[in-house]
Each structure stands twice: as structure tokens, then as C-alpha cells.
Amino acid sequence: xxxxxxxxxxxxxxxxxxxxxxxxxxxxxxxxxxxxxxxxxxxxxxxxxxxxxxxxxxxxxxxxxxxxxxxxxxxxxxxxxxxxxxxxxxxxxxxxxxxxxxxxxxxxxxxxxxxxxxxxxxxxxxxxxxxxxxxxxxxxxxxxxxxxxxxxxxxxxxxxxxxxxxxxxxxxxxxxxxxxxxxxxxxxxxxxxxxxxxxxxxxxxxxxxxxxxxxxxxxxxxxxxxxxxxxxxxxxxxxxxxxxxxxxxxxxxxxxxxxxxxxxxxxxxxxxxxxxxxxxxxxxxxxxxxxxxxxxxxxxxxxxxxxxxxxxxxxxxxxxxxxxxxxxxxxxxxxxxxxxxxxxxxxxxxxxxxxxxxxxxxxxxxxxxxxxxxxxxxxxxxxxxxxxxxxxxxxxxxxxxxxxxxxxxxxxxxxxxxxxxxxxxxxxxxxxxxxxxxxxxxxxxxxxxxxxxxxxxxxxxxxxxxxxxxxxxxxxxxxxxxxxxxxxxxxxxxxxxxxxxxxxxxxxxxxxxxxxxxxx
Numbered sequence: 001x002x003x004x005x006x007x008x009x010x011x012x013x014x015x016x017x018x019x020x021x022x023x024x025x026x027x028x029x030x031x032x033x034x035x036x037x038x039x040x041x042x043x044x045x046x047x048x049x050x051x052x053x054x055x056x057x058x059x060x061x062x063x064x065x066x067x068x069x070x071x072x073x074x075x076x077x078x079x080x081x082x083x084x085x086x087x088x089x090x091x092x093x094x095x096x097x098x099x100x101x102x103x104x105x106x107x108x109x110x111x112x113x114x115x116x117x118x119x120x121x122x123x124x125x126x127x128x129x130x131x132x133x134x135x136x137x138x139x140x141x142x143x144x145x146x147x148x149x150x151x152x153x154x155x156x157x158x159x160x161x162x163x164x165x166x167x168x169x170x171x172x173x174x175x176x177x178x179x180x181x182x183x184x185x186x187x188x189x190x191x192x193x194x195x196x197x198x199x200x201x202x203x204x205x206x207x208x209x210x211x212x213x214x215x216x217x218x219x220x221x222x223x224x225x226x227x228x229x230x231x232x233x234x235x236x237x238x239x240x241x242x243x244x245x246x247x248x249x250x251x252x253x254x255x256x257x258x259x260x261x262x263x264x265x266x267x268x269x270x271x272x273x274x275x276x277x278x279x280x281x282x283x284x285x286x287x288x289x290x291x292x293x294x295x296x297x298x299x300x301x302x303x304x305x306x307x308x309x310x311x312x313x314x315x316x317x318x319x320x321x322x323x324x325x326x327x328x329x330x331x332x333x334x335x336x337x338x339x340x341x342x343x344x345x346x347x348x349x350x351x352x353x354x355x356x357x358x359x360x361x362x363x364x365x366x367x368x369x370x371x372x373x374x375x376x377x378x379x380x381x382x383x384x385x386x387x388x389x390x391x392x393x394x395x396x397x398x399x400x401x402x403x404x405x406x407x408x409x410x411x412x413x414x415x416x417x418x419x420x421x422x423x424x425x426x427x428x429x430x431x432x433x434x435x436x437x438x439x440x441x442x443x444x445x446x447x448x449x450x451x452x453x454x455x456x457x458x459x460x461x462x463x464x465x466x467x468x469x470x471x472x473x474x475x476x477x478x479x480x481x482x483x484x485x486x487x488x489x490x491x492x493x494x495x496x497x498x499x500x501x502x503x504x505x506x507x508x509x510x511x512x513x514x515x516x517x518x519x520x
Contacts, residue, residue, distance in 0.1 A: 037156035053156035053179030063420030104160035120438025218367035240314025270446035330422025330472030357387020
């Protein structure tokens with residue numbers, strides 16, 4: 001009897017089983033700042049959180065809201081949303097998910113000590129959570145909150161039994177890092193690796209990968225070298241300069257999409273005297289030039305966005321004329337990128353009383369978005385052409401955000417990832433800072449404009465979609481006219497994987513093992 005055909009068929013039938021047992025290593029650009037899912041509104045943390053924890057709602061790669069721990073939701077009044085909860089869900093330790101865990105989560109999320117960017121941003125509308133029965137909750141809001149499902153997609157649900165009394169350090173050690181998600185926490189060695197194991201009892205079924213390792217590799221060249229050598233299975237933030245080489249490599253595949261990320265200059269437009277601006281002789285200035293909208297507009301006109309996109313980023317970005325991409329709900333259809341015009345910028349500087357410019361420190365990250373340190377240097381050179389001598393300082397993103405939250409900077413280059421609706425960027429970056437409501441949680445320049453706040457807040461409580469998005473567009477236009485934040489460009493998200501894998505490229509920039517699949 002010839003056994004070869006039978007053995008060949010057996011081997012093919014076992015391939016899915018082997019795939020189920022495979023391990024994967026994802027090379028990420030930035031390490032997490034904490035395993036605590038409520039510590040820091042930060043893309044690396046949120047990406048990790050989605051492996052270990054679930055939220056009531058979730059977002060798909062296009063930013064659309066989809067069910068998660070809640071199977072459905074609906075408004076049952078202007079200030080009440082009803083959520084139906086998924087049944088038979090258990091935490092990694094075998095204990096059941098209950099409605100009281102949602103109550104506890106809403107109490108804890110906005111109140112984590114020392115948060116660099118608080119989750120109060122997403123829970124600000126919640127007045128209380130009413131438990132109706134074992135599978136139904138009603139969330140009462142302080143005022144109409146049409147965006148509540150979108151906001152809650154960012155809030156990981158944690159167990160009261162596990163999380164009560166626990167600090168962020170307990171999550172970092174793994175003691176409290178027990179969720180309902182598709183992967184279980186194994187270990188975190190900061191700066192080295194974070195390891196997770198598949199949750200075989202996951203309510204949605206087990207994932208393809210038995211073990212997932214996240215390896216932070218901040219250096220772009222080292223990350224590309226790792227995927228070329230086969231040391232990792234996927235890398236995020238493919239540098240534009242290496243895109244052609246990776247595309248031409250037969251063993252690799254690229255996966256790309258437009259991003260929700262805005263790269264921007266944030267400015268101290270609040271303080272009368274600002275700490276990192278001096279005159280040409282190094283003496284502190286008596287008044288903060290960034291309080292003047294003409295100076296802020298001059299900074300914007302000094303930036304050659306097209307040159308950044310074409311020459312430095314190799315086309316892996318798009319010039320920005322507002323704070324959200326034009327395909328996002330609530331973007332203004334009327335706004336275009338401000339033209340590069342250094343001569344007009346100089347005239348504005350002179351009109352504002354700074355004909356000779358000034359000196360400023362320009363901090364930027366060196367491990368957060370593609371070519372961030374190089375972009376900082378290029379922007380610094382562009383500003384110098386209108387008399388603003390910028391001392392560019394690069395640092396890890398965790399340090400940049402920590403120092404920025406302490407208001408140590410006058411001007412800095414940073415980025416923000418929203419979602420498919422404009423308020424996800426407008427509220428944290430430009431709303432007047434208010435720790436009680438969570439608005440302006442990442443407004444590290446303390447920009448404040450009552451007209452902008454009025455349009456934004458009216459939109460946030462308007463249930464009619466068309467009217468809400470029109471109000472957001474109005475808010476965008478007000479802030480761009482005032483140049484509260486200088487929009488520079490939108491990134492294009494790019495991942496490289498081994499050829500035998502596929503990845504659902506995401507607008508929110510998250511690198512998720514759940515979206516990485518064996519190729520069919």
C-alpha cells in the first residue's frame with residue numbers, strides 16, 4: 001500500500017493545528033508606560049490593554065464601533081444609555097464578569113494617581129451606572145452624550161474583586177493584570193519585552209497565536225533589520241526610507257492605511273512668561289510671544305509641509321490643514337494646509353513686536369512616530385528662517401509626555417491618535433483644561449478659546465448626527481483660525497509582516513496580535 005498520499009493528506013490536515021500553536025513576536029516602536037489600562041491615554045498602552053482586557057464596545061480597523069463585552073446599546077432617553085452585557089464571560093482567573101465590574105471601572109478609570117493623561121477624558125459624561133439585572137446596565141450621563149459608546153470603547157473593564165485597592169504597580173507586576181481579553185499577562189521587562197499567553201477560554205474563541213511577545217525597538221533601522229533577518233514576525237511604523245526595500249523583499253508583505261494621527265506643534269499660549277523662550281542674547285522675554293495668534297500663525301507658515309512629506313517621510317504622510325483627517329466625521333470641508341510662506345511669516349512676527357525673532361527650546365520624541373527626531377530637526381531649521389532659533393531636544397516619548405504634563409515646555413512637537421470622529425482629537429488637545437471633567441487632558445499648552453469650547457461642547461451634547469458634526473467642524477475652524485495648535489501632517493500607518501501572515505491595517509495605529517492572522 002502506498003502511504004504517501006495518505007501521509008501528505010494527514011500533514012495538510014494538521015497545518016491549522018500547528019498554526020494554532022505558533023508563537024509570534026511583534027516589534028513595536030515604543031514600550032508601554034504601564035500595564036494599568038487606566039494609567040495613561042497612550043496608543044502603546046491601549047494596544048496592550050486590548051490584548052488583556054475587554055471594553056464594553058470596541059473599534060474595528062476602520063474606527064467603527066462594534067460589540068465587545070456589551071452585545072448592544074441604545075439611548076433610552078436624553079441622558080440614559082442602556083447596554084446589554086455579554087453572558088458567560090470569565091476573567092483569566094475563572095471568576096465571572098458582572099455588571100458591578102462596570103460600576104467599579106467607571107469609578108476607577110478617571111481617578112488613577114499620577115496619570116500623565118487621564119481616562120477622565122472618556123468617562124467625563126458618566127454620572128452613575130445603574131445595574132438593572134445580570135445582563136443589563138443603564139449609564140446615566142450628566143447631559144446628553146451621543147458619543148458615549150465611542151468614548152467607552154477606550155475604557156478597559158476590570159474586576160472589582162481583582163482591582164479594588166490595587167495600584168498601577170500591581171498591574172505592572174502582573175498581580176492585577178487579569179482581564180477577560182484574548183491573552184493573559186505573563187511578564188513585562190521594561191525596555192526589553194512584554195509576553196502574553198493565549199486565553200484558551202476566551203469568550204470569542206482562542207486566537208491563532210499561543211504566545212505573543214512585544215519587543216520595543218525604538219530605532220527604525222534596527223526594527224527593519226529585525227524583520228529582514230526573520231527575528232520578528234511583524235514590525236510597526238515602517239520608515240518611508242525603507243518602504244521600497246521591504247516591498248521588494250519576497251519574504252515580506254506590507255499592510256498600510258491612512259491614519260487618524262495628527263503630528264502637531266503644541267505651544268504655551270497661556271502663561272504671561274514662558275520658561276523656554278529667550279531673546280537673541282539668552283535673556284528671558286518679558287512677555288510670552290506664543291500668546292499672540294500672529295506669532296502662532298507665523299510658526300505655521302514657516303513649516304514647509306510638502307517638503308517634510310516628500311523629502312523626509314518619503315510620501316508616508318499627508319500635509320495637515322486641521323486637526324483631524326478630512327475623512328473623519330466632524331472635519332471641516334473648507335480647511336486646507338496653510339501655504340508655506342516664510343516672508344509673510346516674518347511680517348507677522350514684526351507686526352507682533354518680534355522682528356528679530358527669539359530663541360526657543362523645541363523638544364520632540366525619538367521613539368514614538370516614524371522619523372520623529374528627524375522631523376523635529378527639520379522643523380527647527382524651518383523656524384530659524386523666520387528668526388526663531390530652535391534648540392531641538394529629543395527624548396523618549398514617556399519623558400516628553402511626563403515633562404509636558406508638568407508644563408515644562410514652551411513649544412514641543414508631538415502627535416495624537418483620535419478615532420473616526422473629530423471630538424476624539426478636539427476634546428483632549430484644544431478644549432480648555434479642566435481636571436474635573438477631563439477636558440483638555442492632553443492640552444499641554446493650556447490653549448483656551450471660549451468660542452471653540454462653546455461649539456465643541458454644544459456638539460458633544462447634540463444627539464442629531466448631522467448637527468453634531470457641523471458643530472465640530474465649526475469648532476475646528478475656530479481653532480485653526482486662532483492657531484491654538486499648529487497642525488503639521490497626518491501619518492500613513494504601515495506594518496511589515498512575514499509573507500505567510502496578513503494584518504488588518506488600522507487607522508488608530510494599534511498593533512494587535514488579534515488582527516494578525518496566518519495567510520490562507
